[in-house]
Amino acid sequence: MEEFGRREISFEQAEGIVPLPSQLALKTTTRVLRARLWAAILSRVEADQRKGNLSISLGSKWEAIFRDYVVRRLGAFSDQANSTKDQLIATIRPSFEKDDYVAVLGTTEWLVRSAGDQFFNNQVRHVLEDERSAYRLVDASIVPISSVEEGEALLGALAAVDRPGFGGGRAHLLKAGSALTSGQFADSVRESIHAVESVARSLTGETSLREALINLAKKHPMHPALQKGFNSIYGYTSDANGVRHPMVGDEAAMVGEAEAVFMLGACASFVTFLIKIASN
Numbered sequence: 001m002e003e004f005g006r007r008e009i010s011f012e013q014a015e016g017i018v019p020l021p022s023q024l025a026l027k028t029t030t031r032v033l034r035a036r037l038w039a040a041i042l043s044r045v046e047a048d049q050r051k052g053n054l055s056i057s058l059g060s061k062w063e064a065i066f067r068d069y070v071v072r073r074l075g076a077f078s079d080q081a082n083s084t085k086d087q088l089i090a091t092i093r094p095s096f097e098k099d100d101y102v103a104v105l106g107t108t109e110w111l112v113r114s115a116g117d118q119f120f121n122n123q124v125r126h127v128l129e130d131e132r133s134a135y136r137l138v139d140a141s142i143v144p145i146s147s148v149e150e151g152e153a154l155l156g157a158l159a160a161v162d163r164p165g166f167g168g169g170r171a172h173l174l175k176a177g178s179a180l181t182s183g184q185f186a187d188s189v190r191e192s193i194h195a196v197e198s199v200a201r202s203l204t205g206e207t208s209l210r211e212a213l214i215n216l217a218k219k220h221p222m223h224p225a226l227q228k229g230f231n232s233i234y235g236y237t238s239d240a241n242g243v244r245h246p247m248v249g250d251e252a253a254m255v256g257e258a259e260a261v262f263m264l265g266a267c268a269s270f271v272t273f274l275i276k277i278a279s280n
Contacts, residue, residue, distance in 0.1 A: 020155070021132075021154075021178070022132040022180075022181045023132055023145060024180075025134050029101040029133070030131065033133055036131065037096065037108050040120070040124055041120075042089070044117060045062045058085060066088050067081045069114075073110060125137040132180070132257075134146055153268040153272070154173065157271040161199060165202050168202070169199035172198055176191035176264050185257055188264060189255050192264045195271055196230070210231055220277040230270060
């Protein structure tokens with residue numbers, strides 16, 4: 001059985017306090033994400049100022065947006081918006097620094113919709129994607145790309161393998177999460193399936209996932225479709241270019257973020273399932 005050296009995982013991972021992959025971390029926004037979203041907003045405000053050759057007052061577009069924000073979002077009277085960049089900063093930026101994720105993403109979405117600016121829309125979309133946020137901009141709406149259940153599945157699997165004999169499986173899950181956050185999607189998929197393979201082999205002593213699943217099915221009835229389905233997923237990771245084998249030539253591995261998020265959640269759930277049926 002493979003054993004992982006301490007050098008292969010970080011201190012935070014070894015101590016069990018590593019956070020969820022950012023794509024699964026719903027109801028949170030990192031400080032860097034907040035800062036980058038605010039930078040995107042401010043850059044569009046300043047672009048409108050440059051268009052009107054202004055240094056203090058807001059341009060006509062953002063003057064109207066800010067006045068509407070003060071009235072509709074804050075419930076204040078319009079004369080409280082004095083239409084300067086300094087006032088806009090003093091009014092909106094504190095929310096990005098101190099408020100919860102709902103206020104940050106809600107304000108961002110509202111400003112994107114109010115501006116109706118494709119360049120601004122693209123800027124916000126890029127920031128959310130580049131920071132591997134659990135939320136993305138789709139048609140001027142900020143929506144989650146994962147579910148609470150997927151995050152809970154990973155945490156449940158990490159708890160299930162936090163015992164002697166499953167160090168390899170736990171390390172693979174942690175590395176899959178780290179790779180997902182860093183945008184190494186093919187690596188994340190590979191580590192996810194390795195986690196299942198490692199746990200299955202630890203439970204049965206078999207040398208392959210296929211044989212391990214057959215062995216486990218003998219002890220605990222497993223629906224043939226479930227067993228066949230996971231073997232098919234294993235086959236996909238074996239065949240997909242750049243997932244379990246080196247990439248050929250200059251072809252990129254056809255593995256994106258959606259596949260990596262799905263595989264981590266699916267493999268985490270399967271790890272927990274295997275340990276439960278083996279213990280029964």
